Amino acid sequence: MENFLTQIFNGASLGSILLLIALGLAITFGLMRVINMAHGELIMIGAYTAYVIQLIFVTYVPDAMFDFYFILAIPGAFLIAALVGSLLETGVIRHLYGRPLDSLLATFGIGLILQQAARSIFGAPNVGVTNPSFLSGSLSVFSLELPYSRLFILGLVALCFTALALFLYKTAYGRKIRAVMQNRDMAMSVGISSRRVDNLTFAIGSGFAGVAGVALTLLGPIGPTLGLTYIVDAFMVVVVGGVGALVGTVAGAMGIGVFNTLFEYWTNASMGKVLVFALIILFLQWRPSGLFPQTSRSLD
Amino acid sequence: MTSKKKLILSVNLFGIVIAGCSAIAAYEANDESGEEEKIPVGILHSLSGTMAMSETSVMDAELMAIEEINEAGGVLGKELVPIIEDGASQPSTFSERASKLLQQDGVDVIFGGWTSASRKAMLPVLEGNNGLLFYPIQYEGMEASPNIFYNGAAPNQQIVPAVDWLLENKGDEFFLLGSDYVFPRLANQIISAQLEENDATLVDEQYTPMGHTDYNTVISRIQESKPSVIFNTLNGDSNVAFFQQLADAGITPDDVTVLSASVAEEEITGIGADAIEGHYASWNYFQSTDTAENEAFAENYQEAYGSDRVTGDPIEAGYFMVHLWAKAVEEAGTTDVDEVRAAADGIQFDAPNGTVTIDGDTQHVHKTVRIGEVQEDGQFEEVWNSGKPVEPDPYLEEFDWASDITEP
Numbered sequence: 001m002e003n004f005l006t007q008i009f010n011g012a013s014l015g016s017i018l019l020l021i022a023l024g025l026a027i028t029f030g031l032m033r034v035i036n037m038a039h040g041e042l043i044m045i046g047a048y049t050a051y052v053i054q055l056i057f058v059t060y061v062p063d064a065m066f067d068f069y070f071i072l073a074i075p076g077a078f079l080i081a082a083l084v085g086s087l088l089e090t091g092v093i094r095h096l097y098g099r100p101l102d103s104l105l106a107t108f109g110i111g112l113i114l115q116q117a118a119r120s121i122f123g124a125p126n127v128g129v130t131n132p133s134f135l136s137g138s139l140s141v142f143s144l145e146l147p148y149s150r151l152f153i154l155g156l157v158a159l160c161f162t163a164l165a166l167f168l169y170k171t172a173y174g175r176k177i178r179a180v181m182q183n184r185d186m187a188m189s190v191g192i193s194s195r196r197v198d199n200l201t202f203a204i205g206s207g208f209a210g211v212a213g214v215a216l217t218l219l220g221p222i223g224p225t226l227g228l229t230y231i232v233d234a235f236m237v238v239v240v241g242g243v244g245a246l247v248g249t250v251a252g253a254m255g256i257g258v259f260n261t262l263f264e265y266w267t268n269a270s271m272g273k274v275l276v277f278a279l280i281i282l283f284l285q286w287r288p289s290g291l292f293p294q295t296s297r298s299l300d
Numbered sequence: 301m302t303s304k305k306k307l308i309l310s311v312n313l314f315g316i317v318i319a320g321c322s323a324i325a326a327y328e329a330n331d332e333s334g335e336e337e338k339i340p341v342g343i344l345h346s347l348s349g350t351m352a353m354s355e356t357s358v359m360d361a362e363l364m365a366i367e368e369i370n371e372a373g374g375v376l377g378k379e380l381v382p383i384i385e386d387g388a389s390q391p392s393t394f395s396e397r398a399s400k401l402l403q404q405d406g407v408d409v410i411f412g413g414w415t416s417a418s419r420k421a422m423l424p425v426l427e428g429n430n431g432l433l434f435y436p437i438q439y440e441g442m443e444a445s446p447n448i449f450y451n452g453a454a455p456n457q458q459i460v461p462a463v464d465w466l467l468e469n470k471g472d473e474f475f476l477l478g479s480d481y482v483f484p485r486l487a488n489q490i491i492s493a494q495l496e497e498n499d500a501t502l503v504d505e506q507y508t509p510m511g512h513t514d515y516n517t518v519i520s521r522i523q524e525s526k527p528s529v530i531f532n533t534l535n536g537d538s539n540v541a542f543f544q545q546l547a548d549a550g551i552t553p554d555d556v557t558v559l560s561a562s563v564a565e566e567e568i569t570g571i572g573a574d575a576i577e578g579h580y581a582s583w584n585y586f587q588s589t590d591t592a593e594n595e596a597f598a599e600n601y602q603e604a605y606g607s608d609r610v611t612g613d614p615i616e617a618g619y620f621m622v623h624l625w626a627k628a629v630e631e632a633g634t635t636d637v638d639e640v641r642a643a644a645d646g647i648q649f650d651a652p653n654g655t656v657t658i659d660g661d662t663q664h665v666h667k668t669v670r671i672g673e674v675q676e677d678g679q680f681e682e683v684w685n686s687g688k689p690v691e692p693d694p695y696l697e698e699f700d701w702a703s704d705i706t707e708p
Contacts, residue, residue, distance in 0.1 A: 003520065003524065006520050007517070007520065010516040010517055010520065013516060014514055014516065017514070115348075116348065119348070119352065124347075124352040124353045124356045124357075125353045125354075125356075125357070125566055125569060125570060126353055126537065126540060126567075126569070126570030127569075127570065128569055128570055128571065128572040129572075130572060130574070131544075131572075136547070136548065137548070137550060138548060138549060138550050145523075145549055145550055147545070147548035147549055147550075148548070149548050150516075150548075218544075219513060219514075219541060219544060219545065220513040220537065220540050220541035220544065220545075221513070221537040221539075221540035221541060221570055222570075223353055223537065223570070224352075224353075225349070225350050225353075225537075228350070228511075229511050229513055229537070261516065261517055264517045265517050265520070265521075268506055268507060269480075269506065269507065269508035269509060269512055269517070269518070270480050270507060270508070270509050272517075273509060
């Protein structure tokens with residue numbers, strides 16, 4: 001029983017990481033239909049932002065304040081990644097709307113350029129990001145050990161998701177975004193500037209990728225190729241969840257997280273991954289549009 | 301101009317720039333002036349892709365050795381000219397670049413490679429063109445090509461002594477964890493046979509794909525099976541995730557000892573010393589190794605590449621193997637591959653780790669084995685060494701219990 005509970009927690013924890021890396025993609029790919037292969041590199045930019053902010057703190061801020069770097073890194077990474085995303089959209093992607101294959105190649109190339117840029121600026125070896133002291137160690141519940149870093153990521157992803165949902169469904173600007181994504185021509189004819197909406201939407205999606213990067217500094221390596229590790233998983237979550245539905249992304253991430261952990265526990269890591277992919281392929285045979293397919297006449 | 305035309309134009313421009321750069325590079329490499337006075341040597345490492353993080357530092361050490369040799373008057377009175385190629389972390393690229401170096405650039409020797417996959421991809425090219433590869437990395441053994449000199453540890457110079465030391469000092473319940481490719485699988489075959497020989501227990505054996513970063517489930521298994529020792533053959537980035545998550549789960553070196561086969565000083569920088577402090581690694585060289593040669597080597601390396609840089613076993617092997625080749629060429633009186641091979645037996649060099657000697661039969665080197673404990677500052681403190689250089693035994697012929705282990 002205890003093992004089972006541990007595995008459920010591990011599954012939820014993996015699911016929360018998957019959700020965090022896929023949240024930005026749910027916007028840029030899910031809503032905007034841009035196949036952005038550089039999404040992983042935007043995550044990497046967020047992670048390096050956390051690293052740079054940490055360096056600044058080490059140099060200029062008294063030691064007692066050190067842990068605050070992490071609190072500052074989250075909005076910082078959001079803004080930097082959003083800025084890069086906005087430039088990316090203006091410079092390249094906006095010329096490629098409606099041309100998925102071209103944007104796939106172009107963004108893949110941009111991803112390589114960003115990786116090499118990171119290598120030139122920060123060097124090829126991984127850099128170490130020190131976890132803030134309040135996130136080291138673990139919480140003991142009965143006999144379970146729940147690492148604080150994992151609990152924090154669960155909390156962070158809940159916060160990000162809520163903020164995004166409120167923004168999209170409760171604000172005027174969110175309504176404009178949904179209008180443009182659903183029916184661009186109609187939205188333009190009632191006076192919405194689709195250029196501005198496109199750019200802002202892409203920037204927001206990129207910003208969330210940056211936040212995911214900060215969270216990943218708690219778990220693993222920070223290097224130029226960080227994004228490659230997560231890009232496939234991110235697309236997988238969005239596709240399984242159903243392109244264009246935020247709630248589908250949550251269900252997809254949590255489902256994949258729990259299944260992957262259980263399969264890995266019953267078999268081993270390599271086999272677990274194989275079984276997850278097999279399950280996804282079968283699932284997509286049965287529900288080609290994912291868990292929450294979008295139904296709208298404008299999509300025909 | 302339409303946006304489509306703009307795109308095509310910019311792509312073409314980009315292509316022209318790239319072609320221009322490579323033409324300039326090729327021109328510089330084939331500079332005809334003083335051809336008689338120079339010896340081209342190949343350097344082939346991953347400078348891009350996932351392995352770049354490890355391999356660029358090895359290349360730095362090789363270039364440093366070449367510079368040292370040139371400053372001391374070169375080899376046979378001629379200057380060495382490094383021709384650098386990028387293996388791009390792809391075995392197929394390694395084999396293609398290796399044939400370019402041997403055929404077009406006419407080098408007799410290549411210093412390079414890291415992964416066993418890259419070495420095995422270069423092997424047929426080396427044998428087909430009769431070129432030499434000096435390879436700097438500890439590996440799984442079970443190989444002896446006449447065209448490769450193996451400068452890293454064979455299993456009997458790293459894994460076998462480490463297991464013996466663990467059995468003696470840390471307990472006899474082993475948990476084997478490795479990345480899912482040839483080196484960890486063969487290493488674990490060796491360890492399993494050795495444990496059986498010593499009546500020790502193998503509690504579990506787990507492999508994770510390359511680049512795996514979620515170690516929760518593996519850690520749950522560790523918590524359940526309560527081993528006294530984890531023998532870790534994870535490679536690359538996975539180590540960072542594993543050690544960080546192990547520390548987060550509250551598993552300390554007091555609970556279980558982790559000994560790693562592929563974690564050197566550079567990897568510790570990425571992991572963060574606080575997450576791996578108190579665990580162990582087995583190598584032939586540490587930055588903290590106390591020799592006069594090492595003091596000079598570490599100092600020069602940091603002077604050349606930055607005071608924040610660390611050295612480590614693969615970096616040191618990259619450095620001394622260039623010197624070994626140069627001495628073998630001096631001995632042979634020519635860079636000709638067959639002559640150098642014939643002259644190589646018994647060539648010695650006072651490397652930072654101690655004296656290394658080429659063994660002509662296996663084309664591996666005699667080197668000292670060391671086990672170190674990770675300290676707070678990310679350096680190792682040596683807790684054991686073999687006292688003298690150990691003879692290489694890539695096929696583990698001296699151990700009866702290893703007779704069933706064959707090539708993967």
